Amino acid sequence: MMTLVSLDGSRRKIVAQVIASVISPAQMTMAHQLMAAEKPGRPAPQPEEVLFWLRLNMPVAAEKIDAILHPAD
Numbered sequence: 001m002m003t004l005v006s007l008d009g010s011r012r013k014i015v016a017q018v019i020a021s022v023i024s025p026a027q028m029t030m031a032h033q034l035m036a037a038e039k040p041g042r043p044a045p046q047p048e049e050v051l052f053w054l055r056l057n058m059p060v061a062a063e064k065i066d067a068i069l070h071p072a073d
Contacts, residue, residue: 015047022064
């Protein structure tokens with residue numbers, strides 16, 4: 001099982017930028033809407049939560065993001 005790791009502000013910004021470079025604004029909106037539908041009333045998701053969701057629901061995009069974030073792996 002994968003766990004979420006709390007990121008510091010600069011790392012969170014990097015993850016958000018990489019996610020934005022891989023998926024389109026429409027895909028990001030869709031991901032946020034689907035995440036909100038899973039838990040109504042939740043606050044806006046943090047980038048690490050979006051990445052976790054993408055790993056489960058959009059694995060090809062998540063693989064591209066992981067390849068950028070962790071090129072040596």
